[in-house]
Amino acid sequence: MSEFVMVAGAWLxxxxxxxxxxxxxxxxxxxxxxxxxxxxxxxxLAAGQQTHVQDIVDEVERLGLREVVLVGHSYSGIxxxxxAERLGxxxxxxxxxxxxxxxxxxxxxxxxxEGREKLETPIRENGGFWAPLTAADCAGxxxxxxxxxxxxxxxxxxxxxxxxxxxxxxxxxxxLPATYIKxxxxxxxxxxxxxxxxxxxxxxxxxxxxxxxxxxxxxAELAGILHRTAVGG
Numbered sequence: 688m689s690e691f692v693m694v695a696g697a698w699l700x701x702x703x704x705x706x707x708x709x710x711x712x713x714x715x716x717x718x719x720x721x722x723x724x725x726x727x728x729x730x731x732l733a734a735g736q737q738t739h740v741q742d743i744v745d746e747v748e749r750l751g752l753r754e755v756v757l758v759g760h761s762y763s764g765i766x767x768x769x770x771a772e773r774l775g776x777x778x779x780x781x782x783x784x785x786x787x788x789x790x791x792x793x794x795x796x797x798x799x800x801e802g803r804e805k806l807e808t809p810i811r812e813n814g815g816f817w818a819p820l821t822a823a824d825c826a827g828x829x830x831x832x833x834x835x836x837x838x839x840x841x842x843x844x845x846x847x848x849x850x851x852x853x854x855x856x857x858x859x860x861x862x863l864p865a866t867y868i869k870x871x872x873x874x875x876x877x878x879x880x881x882x883x884x885x886x887x888x889x890x891x892x893x894x895x896x897x898x899x900x901x902x903x904x905x906x907a908e909l910a911g912i913l914h915r916t917a918v919g920g
Contacts, residue, residue, distance in 0.1 A: 689779055689917040690717040690752040694743060695902065696761025696786070697850075698820045698842035700727020703760075707902050710910030716756075716917065721746050723763070725846035736766065736794065736852035743770035753777050756917050760784040761899065762850070765795055769854055771863055781863055782916055784909070785870040785899050788880055789854035796851045798880070807851060816844035828898025829872055829905070838903055861887035866916045868909075873899040891916075 691711055695703035701720035711718045723742050725734035743766060747755055755777050759767025764786025771781040787795055799806040810817055819842035825835045861884050869877050871894055877885070884890050893912055895901050901909045 688715040688717070689754050689756045690750075691719065691756045691758060691913065691917070692743065692746060692752070693718065693720045693758040694723060694760065694763040694767055695720075696763050696900075697817060697845045698726065699760075699838070700729070700841070700843075702727060702841060703838070703900075703902055706906035707910045707913070710907055711913060714910075714914045716914065717752070719746065719750060719752070723766070723849075725849070726843055727841070730843045733848075734846040735848040736850075736854065739763075739766035739849050740769045740773075740855075743767060744773050747774060747777060754779045756780045756782060756913070758782045758784060758913065759786050760902065761786050762795055762845075765789045765854055766849075768860055768863075769856060771865075772856065772858060772860070779864070780866060780916060782866045782868065782913060783881075784868045784901065785873055786867075788860060788884065789856055790860075790880065791856040792853045794851050794853050795849075797853075798878075807847075810847035810850065813844070813847075815847045817847055817850060819844055825898075825900070827872065828900060830898060830900065830903055834903045838900060860884060862889060864889050866891045866893060868893045868895060868901070868912060870895050870897050870899055870901055872897055 693704045700722035704720040708718045723739045724732045764783040768789040796806045897905045
């Protein structure tokens with residue numbers, strides 16, 4: 688079985704996977720949710736983009752993991768994609784959950800759908816942090832009021848440097864064994880960069896009829912998809 692290292696998106700920590708973990712462990716996998724520097728219980732610690740990449744690599748090496756499935760959700764697809772290529776033969780697969788993907792020399796902000804300045808300006812105005820998730824951000828994303836309250840209540844300000852510093856890749860991302868999970872309520876098609884990557888023989892696409900935070904809205908379904916991804920590629 689596989690060793691899952693799971694990283695949630697902006698504002699969130701390891702706790703975001705709490706309802707996904709039991710299903711994977713019941714299937715026999717090792718599961719290691721990870722909080723990135725500056726978030727949740729690590730709030731207040733300085734972090735840049737490469738800090739988050741190193742967080743992931745260090746966790747795999749600290750635990751001596753092999754047959755690793757790296758899971759990155761939303762923003763965290765960027766550090767997860769970079770970490771994946773640094774794990775060598777420890778990596779079994781990388782799974783991007785409705786996420787951004789890294790491009791060498793580009794940042795999360797440079798791919799922001801409204802344009803870079805629309806993200807970088809409020810970060811500057813908020814002391815270098817991306818303000819936490821709100822209930823309005825969760826509207827129409829297949830979450831109950833209780834699920835929305837949980838995600839909003841646990842959200843912490845996100846270190847802005849992790850969003851504005853560029854990714855560093857040493858080889859094409861399409862060469863990695865990867866699965867992209869597209870959550871259809873957050874847009875019916877992946878972005879153009881992901882569409883291009885899905886042309887690779889190493890990449891697979893899976894869809895979920897839910898919103899951008901499936902670990903809250905459909906945790907059992909997500910756990911099942913992750914299990915099948917690990918055992919079947």
